[in-house]
Amino acid sequence: MRTIMRLISALVLLVFMSAGCLVWANNRNMAVPSRTALRQSLEKAMQWHVDHREKILQSDNAILWWMVKESADLTGDPRLQSLLADYKRLKIDGNPNNIWQHFFDRNSTTPLEVYSLIQILPDYNLLFVYGLTCKAELGELNIIQSQLRQDFCAEEHPISPACLTHQVMGLRFMQRRNCGEPASIQALIHTLQGKIITQLTWDPRPVDVYVQRVLMLVDSGARDQVKPAWLGKVLAAQMADGGWGDFIPLVPLGSHRYFGLTAHGIGRRSYESNFHTTAQGLLLMALLNAEAPL
Numbered sequence: 051m052r053t054i055m056r057l058i059s060a061l062v063l064l065v066f067m068s069a070g071c072l073v074w075a076n077n078r079n080m081a082v083p084s085r086t087a088l089r090q091s092l093e094k095a096m097q098w099h100v101d102h103r104e105k106i107l108q109s110d111n112a113i114l115w116w117m118v119k120e121s122a123d124l125t126g127d128p129r130l131q132s133l134l135a136d137y138k139r140l141k142i143d144g145n146p147n148n149i150w151q152h153f154f155d156r157n158s159t160t161p162l163e164v165y166s167l168i169q170i171l172p173d174y175n176l177l178f179v180y181g182l183t184c185k186a187e188l189g190e191l192n193i194i195q196s197q198l199r200q201d202f203c204a205e206e207h208p209i210s211p212a213c214l215t216h217q218v219m220g221l222r223f224m225q226r227r228n229c230g231e232p233a234s235i236q237a238l239i240h241t242l243q244g245k246i247i248t249q250l251t252w253d254p255r256p257v258d259v260y261v262q263r264v265l266m267l268v269d270s271g272a273r274d275q276v277k278p279a280w281l282g283k284v285l286a287a288q289m290a291d292g293g294w295g296d297f298i299p300l301v302p303l304g305s306h307r308y309f310g311l312t313a314h315g316i317g318r319r320s321y322e323s324n325f326h327t328t329a330q331g332l333l334l335m336a337l338l339n340a341e342a343p344l
Contacts, residue, residue: 075279076254082278083285085339091285092125092335094292098328100129101291106325107137112150113178113219114329115141119154121336152182156227164188173197173206174216181223184230198230200241211259214249215266218242222270243272250280256287257312258296258327265334273341281338284331293323294331 099106099118109115115137122130142148149167151158164187167176177197180188188194196202197220203213221239224230246263253260261284267276288294299321300310306320 073252073254076283077251077277078279080278080282083281087285088335088338091288092332092339094288095328095332095335096121096125096127096129096292098292098323099133099332102293102325103133103136107133107140109325110141111326112142112153114325116153117329117333121332124336124340149179152179162188164191168193174213174220177217177220178223181220181225181227181229184224184227189229198234198238200238200245203245211249211253212262214242214246215259215262218246218266218270222266239270243267243270243275247272247275250277254283255298256283257298258294258330260284261287261294261327261330261334265330265337268334268337273338284334288331289323291323293328295321295323296327297321 115134118130118137119134121127122134138154142151142154145151147160149160149162151160162179162183162185164185167179167188168191171179173193174197176188176191176193179185180194196206197217203210203217207213218239221235221242224235225232225239246267250260250263250267260280264276264280264284267273284294297312297317297319298310303318307318310316310319310321312319
């Protein structure tokens with residue numbers, strides 16, 4: 051019995067020591083990534099979208115395509131512009147009732163059926179729609195008002211790894227639309243930035259939500275709060291094909307599948323890049339490269 055308890059104690063100690071080392075490495079002092087490294091990362095991310103053109107054009111995820119649009123606007127890259135034009139032709143322009151028209155046209159007249167939206171969209175998407183349109187009928191809903199509080203995620207989605215970043219994303223759409231009281235919205239964003247910084251400090255796993263957290267800090271004006279080690283980890287997580295994945299492989303299981311870490315804990319899946327993470331990495335690098343020299 052004593053031997054078993056010693057083994058268990060040793061394993062627990064090993065886990066804590068390993069976790070401590072990962073957290074230390076995640077926050078260690080290091081040089082800011084060079085402009086060259088950031089430019090190369092951006093180029094690889096843009097080329098990933100070109101190389102995976104046919105596959106990603108099947109995606110209806112409008113927020114990811116909005117990120118491609120923003121990246122195309124920031125870089126002026128003709129490859130991204132062509133890709134975005136194809137997406138809009140296939141998924142947006144021929145459907146005047148698609149509510150995500152508002153992502154790509156501030157003056158869109160696409161109607162919003164509030165009751166229908168409540169039935170089909172998760173709360174954070176409703177906040178996106180409100181931020182994009184500032185529709186008063188939508189803004190009066192409890193599900194919107196609750197997301198304008200700093201404790202929304204703790205109360206409604208306490209175990210969601212992306213709740214805070216989704217909330218900030220919605221608030222940023224409100225800012226772009228000049229929707230709401232500017233000082234209150236900015237104060238709320240500032241508070242949520244602090245919470246995201248805490249997440250990044252203690253969660254060293256460079257999965258999808260890690261990239262999203264760094265992206266939203268940069269996008270919301272907290273670039274100076276992003277540690278060089280966090281940017282370094284995002285760069286290191288970029289795969290050989292130029293994309294990012296949402297999984298950290300630990301143990302190979304055969305058939306190109308692994309047991310490893312996910313945004314929600316642990317899981318079993320293949321190790322490959324995907325559109326969801328790579329679109330966020332693309333926009334992050336586009337924003338960083340658009341800044342003044344670091």
